[in-house]
Amino acid sequence: MENSPQYVIEMLHITKEFPGIRANDDITLQLKKGEIHALLGENGAGKSTLMSVLFGLYQPEGGEIRKNGVRVEINDPNDATALNIGMVHQHFKLVDVFTVLDNIILGAETTKMGFIQKKEARRKVEALSEKYGLRVDLDARVEDITVGMQQRVEILKMLYRDNEILIFDEPTAVLTPQEIEELMETMREFSREGKSILFISHKLNEIMAVADRVTVLRKGRCIGTVNTCDTDKQELSNMMVGRPVQLEVVKDEAKPAEEVLRVEHLSVPSHIHRRNAVNDVSFSVRAGEILCIAGIDGNGQTELIHGLTGLDKSSSGSVTLCGQDISRANIQRRGLNMSHIPEDRHKHGLVLDFTLEQNIVLQRYKEPRFQRGGFIKADAVRDYAEQLIEQYDVRSGQGPVTVARSMSGGNQQKAIIARELDRDKPLIVAVQPTRGLDVGAIEYIHKQLVSERDRGKAILLVSLELDEVMSLSDRILVMYEGEIVGEFDPTKISVSELGLYMAGARRAAKEGEEA
């Protein structure tokens, strides 16, 4: 029936059940030779399960897999490799202390009399790296190289094994905009050569840019397969979420009021090099506006926020919050007037082994409301947690006593946002608040931030996503190499122009000072 040799891989009517959950329900996915096929769906839609079935990590209860029209059994990843299926996992599977070359040949070593033939392997890897423009340093240790390069190592691993079917699981989540562009070019090159690519993502822009066809999953079911040329982002996101989604942020004109945060000549030393990560930065944020700091990752945004919130010490300059100088204040005192949605929710945002309710009172356990004489009022904590869970729709297995680690990324982030927004402080610092989240969750978080702005909060947003920067902010500051290189009105600047400033190709005079 659907069996046709034009498909290099067919997954027909795949059903995979876990107790209580049908992760994949009669899903059919057909991959043509030489195409880039995107698999789109929200977190928990069953994309990764489906790919794990293809890669031999799970055995499906129903359905079959065919390669070039012939039914195959894939019982473990070795079978998948034998069928020339390769996968770049979202979390890379590399040995940190091995060199790049060792990682690439690991498990597929060419040996002569039991000795590894590294020279031969090196030649082959160098040739591949040259051919596809995948720049890697073969002798560097994996722990020393950037995430982007680590991903290139993973790709080279697949090429080294002569894989023809390449699976990319959320490959762009960890990359900078340029790296994403490079990756997409590499993917196009592969497809021109006749390799077939399965591209798992929930980012609509990337799918529209690179994929030929898209299969959309929702709650374990296949919603449909469409050609990207016949559809648009809105339709895809509606298919993915199951209801009309607002891709654009709806907001009124900002009504900026009094100044809440003033940063003057702030410098923060770098942990990596001897120079300042943040160098002589000045700006201010007013009540009722969203000020966005745009820039490519690693240009000092993290250090700037650490300097503001007290996680790092600043070396010079001053920070004034609500009229008080907090340049030397400790984190607790700064927190009196500041909410902070941190960049790294696992490192800073949550104590993963604590329960949800413990995380919700992480800063507030000392307030008289939650303790008396040093003893925590368990009932008050429970009531408060239940109230926030309800109000912000944080979903978890066991409510307030769920261990944070077991929650999904989107709900972990919602819990942090609930905690921070409910503290009701005049300044909200939000760093990449939607990173790694799906469309539905992003829409929700954007709405929350806009409504906080309309309630008169000053919002300082740091984002690497240009879309987010353009749609959410009232003013944009671009950071490049630790300095602010320009201030813009989002309605008066194009994305491409902003990109030039972010890449350091252009630089504006500091408006605030020249005026």
Added chain:
Amino acid sequence: MKAKLSAFFAKDGAQKLLASLLSIVIGLAVGSVVVLIVGLANPAISLRGAWEGIRLIFAGILSTGRDAAGSLTWGFNPTSMGNMLFRATPLIMTGLSVAVAYKAGLFNIGAPGQYLMGTMVTLMVALSIPTTVVPPALVWLIAFLAGCLAGALWGALPGLLKAFLNINEVLACIMTNWIAANTVTWLFDISNFKNLVESTKSGYIYKTTYNGVATAKLGLDKLFPGSQVNGGIIIAIVLAIAMYILMNKTTLGFELKACGSNRHAARYAGIKDKRNIVLSMAIAGALSAAGASLYYLSGNTEFFWSTYQSLPATGFNGIPVALLAVSNPIGVIFSGIFMSMLDIVGLQLTNLTAYNEYITDVIIATIVYLSAFALVIRLMISGRKKRRMAQGGKTAEPPAPEDEDGKGGEPA
């Protein structure tokens, strides 16, 4: 009923308890196998002797010796029971020390050093304040508190190194252990405290009753006649309960645990992470030292010291005690008593059978070793459940942690 049972076992606490009990049974079973093998290999031990040995392994605490016919007799043995509680006292304290530090994210392998510092300060204070002037009970209290303080300071040392210089507390603890051992030797050596016992024993021996200082019996000697037990066990149990409350009900415990599980997040939340690391280690040190104080203030014990001092085993034994209790302070009471019961069992085995004390030590060590496997067993228990859920909860753990929104941890 079945549903209730499975709900009970689904609870985290129940799983921990089950794991600990299972590892104890496994430890005793393997110990019995060792007894059997040793018995078979040793011509001096008959099969009957081996069988007696196995019975003693499981129920040595209830042994009352042999009757006229030469067979083992069983029943309530107040001496054994009382001695078990007496020996449990310092074990509970060092166990608490390790457990509390562990909850705060620190591995306190420095218990032996803290124990030694507590020993020294307690003895010196108890022996140097004249009881003719100060009432013995007050001397007892001062000596106890001074010992705790010494332990706290000694424990804080690796804490400071960890907090401010990021030096691994395990390494620092190992070094401070040996510094403690040698410091104690040296200080006793230059001191005027020599041979402070009633009798004319030689060597360098200290006993607090020389100064008339001893822990009150609190009627326990009536309950367990012929044993060494005293009020120390009550103090240990009270301290264990206090630690449970501290860690689970107070803001300080919340802070300590937050720092222990995620120092960065604690700092982000405005918690003073450095102070809490030092404080955790100080509390742990005080607990270890309290164990030493309670042991040497009991009035039954002599501290023997020559020119050489090694690290006290009681300190290290705190580690299996804490492991077996899965770091729960209340659990430590029971695991401490269990460990000291093994001590008594070993004694009975040596006294009543042809097994010599060295073999007994090996057997007891085997049991302790396996009993401390509680964690492994627990992983196996929860692993079985997880594999079932597994498969559900982590729709795709290997490729991506893609928990089902909303139904994440729902029991399948």
